[in-house]
Amino acid sequence: MGKVLMKGNEAIAEAAIRAGCLNYFAYPITPQSEVAEYLSRRMPEVGGVFLQGESEVAVSYMIFGAAAAGARVFTTSSSPGISLMSEGVSYIIGAQCPAVFVNIMRGGPGLGGILPSQADYNQATRGIGHGDGHLLVLAPASVQEAVEMVMQAFPLAEKYRNPVMVLGDGLIGQMMEPVEFPDHLKTEPSDKDDWATTGMDTRKSDKRNLVRSLFLDPVQLNENNLALKRKYEQMKKEEVRFEQYNTDSDYKVLIVSYGTMSRVCKTAIDMLGEQGFAVGLVRPLTVFPFPEEAVNKAAAKKGCEAVLSVEMSMGQMVDDIERSVRGSCPVHWYGKCGGEVPTPEEVIEAVKQLM
Amino acid sequence: MDLRLAGIVIICGNYGCGKTEIAINLAIDQKRKGSQVAVADLDLVNPYFRTREARKILAAFDVDLVLPPKQYLRADLPILDSRVAGMIRRPSGLRILDVGGEDVGATVLSSLADSFQGQAVEMLQVINPFRPHTDSVEGCLAVREKIQRASRLKVTGLVGNPNLINETGPEHILEGYRFMEAVAEASGLPLVFITVPSGLAGRMDLTGINCPVLPITRQLVPPWEKAGPI
Numbered sequence: 001m002g003k004v005l006m007k008g009n010e011a012i013a014e015a016a017i018r019a020g021c022l023n024y025f026a027y028p029i030t031p032q033s034e035v036a037e038y039l040s041r042r043m044p045e046v047g048g049v050f051l052q053g054e055s056e057v058a059v060s061y062m063i064f065g066a067a068a069a070g071a072r073v074f075t076t077s078s079s080p081g082i083s084l085m086s087e088g089v090s091y092i093i094g095a096q097c098p099a100v101f102v103n104i105m106r107g108g109p110g111l112g113g114i115l116p117s118q119a120d121y122n123q124a125t126r127g128i129g130h131g132d133g134h135l136l137v138l139a140p141a142s143v144q145e146a147v148e149m150v151m152q153a154f155p156l157a158e159k160y161r162n163p164v165m166v167l168g169d170g171l172i173g174q175m176m177e178p179v180e181f182p183d184h185l186k187t188e189p190s191d192k193d194d195w196a197t198t199g200m201d202t203r204k205s206d207k208r209n210l211v212r213s214l215f216l217d218p219v220q221l222n223e224n225n226l227a228l229k230r231k232y233e234q235m236k237k238e239e240v241r242f243e244q245y246n247t248d249s250d251y252k253v254l255i256v257s258y259g260t261m262s263r264v265c266k267t268a269i270d271m272l273g274e275q276g277f278a279v280g281l282v283r284p285l286t287v288f289p290f291p292e293e294a295v296n297k298a299a300a301k302k303g304c305e306a307v308l309s310v311e312m313s314m315g316q317m318v319d320d321i322e323r324s325v326r327g328s329c330p331v332h333w334y335g336k337c338g339g340e341v342p343t344p345e346e347v348i349e350a351v352k353q354l355m
Numbered sequence: 356m357d358l359r360l361a362g363i364v365i366i367c368g369n370y371g372c373g374k375t376e377i378a379i380n381l382a383i384d385q386k387r388k389g390s391q392v393a394v395a396d397l398d399l400v401n402p403y404f405r406t407r408e409a410r411k412i413l414a415a416f417d418v419d420l421v422l423p424p425k426q427y428l429r430a431d432l433p434i435l436d437s438r439v440a441g442m443i444r445r446p447s448g449l450r451i452l453d454v455g456g457e458d459v460g461a462t463v464l465s466s467l468a469d470s471f472q473g474q475a476v477e478m479l480q481v482i483n484p485f486r487p488h489t490d491s492v493e494g495c496l497a498v499r500e501k502i503q504r505a506s507r508l509k510v511t512g513l514v515g516n517p518n519l520i521n522e523t524g525p526e527h528i529l530e531g532y533r534f535m536e537a538v539a540e541a542s543g544l545p546l547v548f549i550t551v552p553s554g555l556a557g558r559m560d561l562t563g564i565n566c567p568v569l570p571i572t573r574q575l576v577p578p579w580e581k582a583g584p585i
Binding site for chain 1: 429430487490519577578
């Protein structure tokens with residue numbers, strides 16, 4: 001199949017179907033509503049289910065129910081909707097079920113705005129809800145990457161029996177780019193019998209499965225949290241992904257930026273290069289786990305004098321960068337989070353102030 | 356073949372088919388050819404990549420742009436300015452209406468039905484065969500049907516907008532043109548024009564194309580790209 005021109009939201013929807021996900025529960029919110037619109041047409045064609053919940057809270061428990069029964073399931077929303085889902089996400093983490101959440105971020109706090117933002121960084125990387133939980137968080141920078149990450153998200157969620165989030169900003173959802181779809185995923189989770197409530201009729205053993213996040217026994221609850229912790233340690237070892245740009249030669253300033261913001265930074269870096277200024281970039285593709293070692297090494301490189309976090313939030317990523325840089329050079333921030341995406345010229349100005 | 360349009364021209368089609376880029380480029384093209392041109396941004400559906408993003412370039416070409424009041428420019432509210440009806444009733448000049456996607460977007464037209472009375476109205480369906488839902492002749496006819504039902508107006512002509520944005524090559528234009536001929540035949544509607552990216556128009560052989568061509572210079576670009584000089 002050749003390339004097609006798709007809006008990010010449409011491409012995310014199609015990618016989920018090609019990943020074998022036939023269960024979609026959602027509630028509309030700008031700027032991700034096209035996912036629901038697309039799937040309201042497409043799910044009946046492939047024998048899948050799209051059910052619009054009465055709210056995002058309800059949706060999060062529909063996800064929990066389907067995940068507990070061992071089905072591939074996902075939802076999409078935007079910032080305020082994800083906040084509403086946070087309770088269910090925490091339950092799903094506690095009960096160790098796989099599910100995929102897509103957040104097409106808009107401005108906040110509160111109702112904020114409907115234009116692009118990355119202001120849910122802390123929410124996404126710090127587990128969203130209550131308790132000692134995390135999500136594995138993938139951050140695409142193009143429509144093609146959004147497709148690939150959505151398709152990877154399902155097997156990752158099943159590998160860890162933990163929710164995976166695809167974290168995009170409003171632009172990822174709304175912009176159009178040519179895309180190509182990888183082959184359908186054929187893998188099904190193989191260990192469902194061990195934990196999912198699939199029914200005794202098809203079960204190979206007599207063992208009854210119980211899916212729960214309630215552990216009244218303090219020893220059991222502690223053990224559950226230790227099991228979660230081990231999973232997050234394993235993610236840090238096995239799932240860190242990042243891209244480097246212009247880091248082969250020497251540079252004075254290192255930019256760390258993710259999502260569509262990083263594409264503005266690349267344009268800025270190219271323009272700075274033409275002016276004789278060398279600037280490198282590390283782009284996290286996973287924001288949890290954060291590419292600590294890559295950022296550490298890139299910042300510790302001889303000649304690097306400053307690190308600049310460029311994000312559409314008020315410096316939420318700076319903590320992760322500082323933790324990675326471990327004091328080898330100062331970490332600065334530049335960004336906007338009203339909905340306007342900083343221009344290459346504005347990024348150049350911010351870089352030059354550090355030179 | 357020279358492209359000349361007059362009266363009321365409604366640009367409709369499914370989401371992301373390129374209505375707004377066409378409205379902007381068409382307005383400037385026709386203005387350059389000496390017409391008086393006004394554009395109304397009637398996209399009440401989607402808050403991103405709307406005609407209003409191109410207000411500076413349209414102003415530079417002295418194209419009259421009718422927008423919602425400033426405080427509502429960034430809202431996703433169904434605001435229909437009364438000046439749109441006024442614009443439609445103007446006695447002369449080309450008046451382009453850029454409506455939102457699909458039947459949902461075209462619904463706004465039914466509320467303007469009174470203003471259209473006694474006027475020559477061209478309703479052009481924009482089709483990009485490289486988009487989902489309009490990659491088959493049947494798909495294009497189904498979109499037309501939905502738009503006609505919602506707008507209570509008839510589609511009078513077709514516009515081919517075959518492109519993969521920055522990855523568009525001559526082969527896409529030619530394949531798209533052939534596809535549009537098939538849609539024209541199946542629908543009985545004329546192919547009013549097709550678009551070609553302006554960077555390609557000078558470099559490719561357009562002799563096989565038997566309809567007017569509108570060169571397109573993208574104006575609604577992501578923040579890491581620059582809009583081309585038009």
